[in-house]
Amino acid sequence: MARMHGGRRPNEKAKDFKGTMKKLIRYMAIYKVQVFFVAVFAICGTIFNIVGPKILGKATTEIFNGLVSKVSGGDGMNFGKIGQILLTVLCLYVISAICSFVQGYLMTGVSQKTTYRLRREISEKINRMPMSYFDTKPVGEVLSRVTNDVDTLGQSLNQSATQMITSVTTLIGVFIMMLSISPLMTVIAVLILPLSAGLIGFVMKHSQKYFVGQQTYLGNVNGQVEEIYGGHNIIKAFNKEEEVIEVFNETNDKLYDSAWKSQFFSGLMMPVMQFVGNLGYVAVAILGGYLTIKDVIEVGDIQSFIQYVRNFTQPLQQIAQVANMLQSTAAASERVFEFLEGPEEDQTVENPVSVENLQGNVEFEHVRFGYNEDKIIINNFSADVKEGQKIAIVGPTGAGKTTMIKLLMRFYDVNGGSIKIDGHDVRDFNRSELREMFGMVLQDTWLFHGTISDNIRYGKLNATEEEVIQAAKAAHVHRFIQTLPGGYNMELNEEASNVSQGQKQLLTIARAILADPKILILDEATSSVDTRTEEMIQKAMDNLMKGRTSFVIAHRLSTIRDADLILVMKDGDIIEQGNHEELLARGGFYADLYNSQFESTTEIA
Template identity: 65%
Template structure:
């Protein structure tokens, strides 16, 4: 299929001031603001998704735990050196001995070795986890991209494009960062808490009990802050999606917005969305930021209590000086991972919100499954028949009522009628962008639902009023109609479409690069390029949607000649508002309110003096 419409969804609605509204189609914007609906369920899905990488993650767990263990035993061994140093100093003061530097040196070497091994294990687990997080990001974006191609058009009619973009970028990035930075830290922190607790008990059960008294206080703060912050992280992701959607729309319609002086309204809406994002982001970040100071304050209370108790026990000769030094280190090591876990709990809230949005998108209803035994035609004749077709974008609002028409092979069929009559809707049904509610559409006596969508759409070529060209050379934009075409075939199509007549006047000719908006060539030149694309595709059925309405009269002559070449021997559907351009059509279907109210040739319909004659004559009346 030669598709040259950038978006086949209805355009975002614009108001009188040129402002593009916050929704794209009838469904409007998805409103956020709710808290993550199923934290446990979402995390379960995320764990299931990560099960593919269970070997790598298991290695990360082992290395992270080993790194923590080697760090944990350090203070205990270092305490022995402190004790030996203290005993040596006291013996030297008493004149009964000297400091055993050989023993202390041995301890220091052991400690250095343990810390080096710990750092090495930490580096390896970080390296592996970075690879896993990048693979997860890649696969999620790949799945979302593939999902977009499988989703029905009505989803994009009712969803802001920025919402989808936000899920592909911001939400996936959040998941990636959590996996890369937080997963290893969770394992390290849990291992450190358990290991340190064991070492503390081995030194002094009483001092451990005093240190643990601070734990319930810490947990109360963690639970309170986590509950408060959860909903704000969800709102932050939602409002970020809304803001992205608004910015995307404003850049897409920048010229229209400027032309109608819509800057103020655009800025006001941006400020409104940005203020909402600022509000929830500030709250979520504030709650996250106060977590660590609160935890440090509570930890310092335990730290002071342990120091006082340790001094008292040392004075009673119940505990060695080195053990006090080791225990104080362990107290600090014990509160730090708890603080990290508290901070990670907030990150997990944001991760859950992002994962929920990604999984929601991946779980969206897809297009109707293809036929199990699809129809394969060796040659497409181009016979088309509509039989009692009923259709509505919403089931309770049918806009096409009992549409029936029979088009023979090679006929030029014009579809005319006032705005909103259902002309473009019929084309969307013909190409299965939507499925009919009732009735049947046949191609060569085969129900179109019996074809795969790919095979069906390959039968069609499209030339639309809104041209779509992308940031590449003119040669590659024409080749988009058939990707395996040679340069000679592309140039032959360009000559048939009268592109060759102007392309040599452009810088670099066929190799000229079109900019992102294709604004470095004229509207008429763009239209001729899309016609060349359709000629190259060599389709059996053509769809021409008001392809000459936005060009000057001289260019229109070239386009009409190019379209005449294109329509030779092909069944063609021409959607037209200027009725003077379709006088030579074999069949004219006159639509109004979703129904065919008249059909016949131009001459027959004028003689009939009905709705078509009224439309035709009104154009010339207004012209006078």
């Protein structure tokens, strides 16, 4: 369970907040026209909304003057003028609402297009990344960047962009309108800004690390849930439920702590800013009443100004919220761009060698390799494999058998020496074209959610139904498929747990048979099937391997007795090579390994 603890430290701030936001802005540059119109409609909608209170104040003044006139024996209220003012305000608010709707529609499109593009690029990036990345990262950590981080980015982007535009426009527009009513009252209202700015700065300073921690631990929790669900049977078998729960609770507690603190700081702003705003209301009401008595301003201006004070503090609150959202956006964006900017495999080379008409001769020349350069595990591997030969690679666990296959397919590149196919270094091929030459059946089976027919056809996407059936028959899985509900159209679930491990292995063998590759790789391909089925598969494999180069990794040495060449590996080197009879006659490491299997069987019997 050690690999669950991937991710960054919870208190680590964004490495480069400004740089990340610049990257995001450059990334969205292709939508600059839409963003421009978002800004235009947001500003227009805000301006029409800002003008409304001052005009509405005129209606209040008319009503007040009408009441005073009525008391004084005058004509009373001018309902026509009041109605005209109210109709004007209504039109302004309708136009403002339409502008807000349009800018919301456009911004939603921009944010969704951005997240769609990010997911697509992440999906494409995964196929270009080296195997070493996925060997060191939990699956859930990668999934979290595709799902949680991209979703967080899209949601915060949609809200923060338009809110920032409208808040800044509102702040400037309201300030101008307040000045037009009373410069003195405006000075009183503006005095709350330093206090508001101090609170915003405090929140921004203390909240970023918690938003980063929230995203990091959310990825860790996802990785643990995926790992626990995938290995649930193993956990149950070894009675590790309590240990797993303990590790999960530890990470979950850290997620809770960082999420609680980030949300607390985010939610704290609203009541504090409301308190500051209420102080402004009290000061404006007292001063406005005094100025009205002195006939400096009208009664309706007090109403308008109080509305403007509320509209003046509200954008400050919104800016504070946007600041928090930008912290979340930066944390999520940083993780996404970190993934997109990660190392890639060289997919293409200049003047690549064509795989057409290659025969399948493979030569290993003094191969030297280590997953870490300071820890070499393949020291000096050399072998010459001729077209159509069946090559068996045997040896104890950790000898480097599977590693050699990974090097052959260029999942990794050698640190020294070379691997050649028909005299051409594998590094001179395009990776994708090189891998078209290989068919692979691994010890760890992989099937996807879909029909059995689709899973077999994965080896040759344009294969006919008859070709699929013939491949299944060759793998001795046709009869089993016929007994299933739906036969070849039966749906496998996401974990393919509705068929047995041995049956999954047979399906992957059928897939390899259908692919009809030039070079076949079998890595413990029959390790999950019973002895009788293994014998039938072995016969099918013998037919399949005729005329093509085959590499077979096996612990059951009885399955590779007919190999043309057996390479015996130990500690990264070939210590013996020859056919089965030659190696037995030599009485060396292979003979001991072979005889020990039968000695164990005899003792058990």
